[in-house]
Structure formats: structure tokens, C-alpha cells
Amino acid sequence: MRSFRVMMTLFKRDFLYSLYSLGYYIALFASFVVSSFILKNFLDSIGEEDILVSAYPLNYPLYITLIIISLYLVILSGVSISREREQGTLEVLFYGPVTSGSFLWGKYLKDLCLGIVALGFTALYFGLVSVLTNIGFTVGLVKALVMGVFLLSCIVSFGLFISSLTGRIRSSVLTLVAVLGAFLAIQFAYNALLGFEKESLSVPLLYVRQAMSYVFRGISWISPFAYLSRGLDSVVLENPFLYATHIVYALVYSLIFVFLSVYVMTKRGVKA
């Protein structure tokens, strides 16, 4: 009970601090600019007096928004953990009633709640896009937004785990950017290669695609972005069982990584 109160106090402090800083809104702005760019290109690709058949056009901007927001939150948390560790604040806190568990769960909850607020902004932005251009704000998009909460949770918990492993701010940021960047690069590169038919790929690229396929399969249960992809795919498939299954997967994944983070921090201690 005491740990819970401590966790809630830390959560409230961090949450309000982030909410009252302009950085959070700038990150949202950046993600919406990218979304606007994608949607404008989508609209421009349809000729006058013509049609374009596609899946939910707002799903891809949502995917990009989720990635940008979660990367921002993860790096913010990583930096804050490392800074508090470097400055000795963490050590002081841990002499009090703060434990690794309450500290990291507080961070996790803070990131998750900021993510939920960001998704609220995203829903509002998509709603306005829909009014302006008549791109459908569908039931599928609502489901994808709900799924987004769980997928954010995956990315945030994975980021916390990486942050708990590193000591200094620089190494924390570099490791986060390198690991998450590598996951994203593999996923994007593989998907881009998958988009080509056999005839349009040269033999070396075919081999690269095959190699990427193995790498992608290897990381598909570790990379939080793979969960993000699968989760959004389950929305498109309109399969409630698959949808529920992916929510459960995301929850299990988040729990595992938050517990691992707590374990690592307890083992490592709070000194830089």
C-alpha cells in the first residue's frame, strides 16, 4: 500500500511535469506534420474523376504517430532515469520509501498516461481530418486507437528495460536510439522489400529479402514495433479473437519487461 502511494506520487510528479512542458506538444506536432504529409500524398495520388481502393488510410498515420510519440516518451524516461542516477537524486530517493518497483512502475504509468493523452489528441486530429477531407473515421480506426494504448505500453516497457540497463545519459540515449532504430529499420526495410514482386527484384535483393525475413522472424517476439504491426493488422482483419489475443500478448510483453527492468535496477543499484 505504501509502495503504491509512493508510486502514485512519483507518477503524478512526472506526469504533470511532462504535461506542462512544451516538448511533449512539439513531439505531437511533429507526428501530426508527418501524418499530414502522408495524408496529403494519399489524397494527391487520386486523380480527378478517379478512384483509389485501399485499406483504412488513417491507419498508417496512426502507426507513425504511435512510433514518434512512443520514441519521445521512451527517450524522455531514459534520460530522466539516467539524469536522476547521475545527479544522485535516485540514491537520495532510495534512502526514503522509494523502491525500484515503485520508481519504475511510476515511470511506466506516466509514459502510458502521456501516451493515452497523445492518442486522445490523435483521435481529435483524425476527426478534424475526416471533417475536412471526408477520409472515413471508421470503427476500425477506433479499434486501432484502443489497440494503440496496449502497443504504446509495449514500447514504453521495452524502453524502460533498456534504460535500466544503462548508466549515463549519453549511453542511455545512444542505446535506446540504436536498439529501437535497428528494430524499426529492419521492419521498414523488410516491409519495403516485401512490397516488390519477384520479377522487379534483382537476385542480390532477393537474397537480402530472404536474409531480412530470417532476421525479422528472429526479432518479431522481442521488437515492440512488431507487436505494433501485428496489433494493427488484427484490426484490419476484423477478427475479434485475434484482436483480443494481441491485447493479451501486449499486456504480457509489457509486464515481462517492466518486471525485468525492476529486477535489473534492483540488482544494479541506483549509483551511476
Next chain:
Amino acid sequence: MIRRIAFSVLLGVSFVFGSLAFAQPPMREQLVYSLTSFNGSTYSKSFAPQSEDIIYFVANVNNIIVPRKTIVYYWPITRRYMAGFSTLNEGVPGQLEILQGGKVVATLREQKYVLYYPEGYWSEKAVMYLDEEADACYDKYKKAVDEFNKKLKAYYEAMQRYREELNRFFEEVRRRREAGETGPLNIPVPKEPSPPDFVEFYASEPASGFVVNLPPGHYELRIRLDDGTILEGSEKKLVVFTSRRRGGVGYEIIPGNRWTKRENCDDPSWIIHAVGKNELYFNPFTQEEYNELYHNKLQDPQNIGRIERWKWVHVDPVKNATVLLGRGKEILKAVTKAPYFVKQIPGPELGYEIVEYDEELKKKGYKPTFESFKVLLDPSLPKASYTIQAVAGENQAPLPESERTIQLLRKENSTYLYVLALLPIVVGIVVVLGRRAKIEA
């Protein structure tokens, strides 16, 4: 000395690679499997050379495997192995064993089969008949062809008689006119006989093969020869799969402004986004969704595909249906299927016009270019969401998974999207300034 050796080695290597480059594609005798596979809609024929380890079949339907010894050569242009069945096509005696988890689950003997095409040789639909049914089916076809030939013979004889009667008729007319007869001659005009209709269905000649009909799963197969040994090179893996989604309706859409470049709206989640005036012709199909890799390999084991991707296969055109254009719960228009004719227009404009196929065109001997459900998206329609749904002709019951959304877009507003992106910045400034003011107060 070392230089000389190095030079000789380089020369030798260049010679070897040079000769390889100019070599004819190697041809060698191979054991291959000739396949007649059900692809979700009909049967397709292919063969699995030694280079392919896995054969793919759809579950719970009859598929045919025939082991043959033939000449196989590599064709570098298409990057494929080709079989020279016309040069060598030798059967392999024995039984086909199917194993799962190392245990033999089925031992098959060759069976007789025919492919029956109910709508004729050129139609896509085919049904497989086995054993006695195969013989009966082929006999029925042969009987129908014999009857047609008899009718054709009778028709040629009737035509001969008709021509003679026609000559006599003209002769009589000429004779009586020359004799000074005026007015109506009252000579009966000979009637031209009509040719017999060709046999509407087709059945292939009976052939023998191993009939594989298995539930989904991973298997192995091999040929056990009559002497009890396993035929070398006959072992292959067998993947039997089923569709991921089935029972829905997909659409082929013919846009009026580019009728040869058709679009598919197969997945129920796909949306038709339209800008401006559009004349759309919808063709509904029942469909099933298969794994892309499995289905491509099923059609030809040398095809490649992506195991992560899925593809819709049109099974049958939906017959006796009506397509409804609606907005919300309101039905705006019920469209029935009609024939259309693509009329070519000389000149530099669009080049063609799609018109309704009418009696006049029929009299001129033209045939409809396509049959479809025409939906007109007029620019006067409010920019909103519309739906297209296929309903059964007899009871107007909606066909499963047949609803698609049509979004009429306001493309002209796309530039303002960047303004919307400023929303969080505006909120952020308000929050931060509000907080600062509160602290200062």
C-alpha cells in the same frame, strides 16, 4: 616463374568461366511430379522438378500427383526449369506413400480421373470425377460429341439441299419473269437450316494419377516401387493448407474512364475513395483468402511468394444478385446486372464510350463487352460516406461480407491538413502559459 603460373591459372579460370557462359542449358533426365491442383476455383496444371522440395495442395479436395520421368532443362530467361514431356514422358510404377510425423498415413494407388468443365472447354470452372464416375462422365461427353457430329452431318446435308432448292427457286423466278409474268409469283422461299449447338460441356480424356485429398497439415510423400524399395529422389514435403477467410464477397471494379485497368476491392476492410464524377461497374465474386506463398506455389511450385502476405482468390461470380447503393440506412439505388458494350471512338479524345448493349447492337452482330452492375457517382452527390452491398435476388438478403464503403473525398482541402497539425502546439502554449500565470499568481 610465379608470374607465369599466375598467368596460366588466370587464363584457365577465364577459359572455364567463359565456356560456362556460352554453354547450352544442361538437360538431364529427372523424376518430376506432374500436378493437377485445385486452386480454390478450378484446377491448374504444373510440375514439381527436383529443385522444389515442397508441394502445396488445398485441403479436403481431390488433387492429382503423377510421377513421371522426363527431360528437365533450365531456362535462364524466366529462371525456371522446363519439362520436355514431348521428348520423354515415362510413367513410374508403384504406390504413393504419405507420411506425417514419420508414420505412413496413406498408401495410394493410381486412380482414373477426368476433369469435367460444365460450361465448356474455355470456361474456368472444373469438377473432378474419379473411377467409374470418370468413365461415365467421359462417355457422356463422347456421346454428346457423337450426337453433335450426327447433327452436324445432317446440317451439312440440309444445307446442301437448301442451296439446291435456293438455286431452283432463283431459276424459277428468272424463268417466270422472262416469260412475262408480273406481280407476286407465290413461290415458297426455301428456309435455311440452323446449325446445331456445340456441346456445352467438356470432359478431359480419362487419365491415371494418385488422388491426394488430405486435411490441413505438413506431410511427406514418396514412391514405393513394386519391389518394396523407395524410389530415389521421390521424397518431397507436402503442405496441405486451407483458406484463412472464406464465404465473403469481393468486387472487381471497372472504372468507366479506364475500363481495361480494373481494380479489386476484395478485403472487407478496403474502402473505395473517389474524387469527382465516377462511373463504376461492379462485378461481385465469392472469394477465399489464401496465404500468398502457399497459393502461388500451389499454382506452380517454381513460383515464389511471401509467407507474410495473403491474397484473395475469386471463386465464382455472384449470380442472381442486386447491388444496392446506400447512404447510412437509406437505399439510394438498386442496381441490376446489365450487359455493356465498349464502343471505340475515332479521334484523340477518350477513345471509347461504354454504352448499354441493346437490340440494335445485337442486330449488328456485336456481343456485349462485359456484364456488370453500373453505379454512377455524380459530382452533385454530397461528399459523404456511401455503401455498396450485394443482396440475393430472390429474397434481398444481404450477402455476407459484401458491404464496402465509398468515400467521396474533398481533395481540394488537402492543403489545410498542415494547419491541423498545429493543434497540439496551440494547446501546449495555452497549457504552459496558463500554468506559468497560475504559478506567478
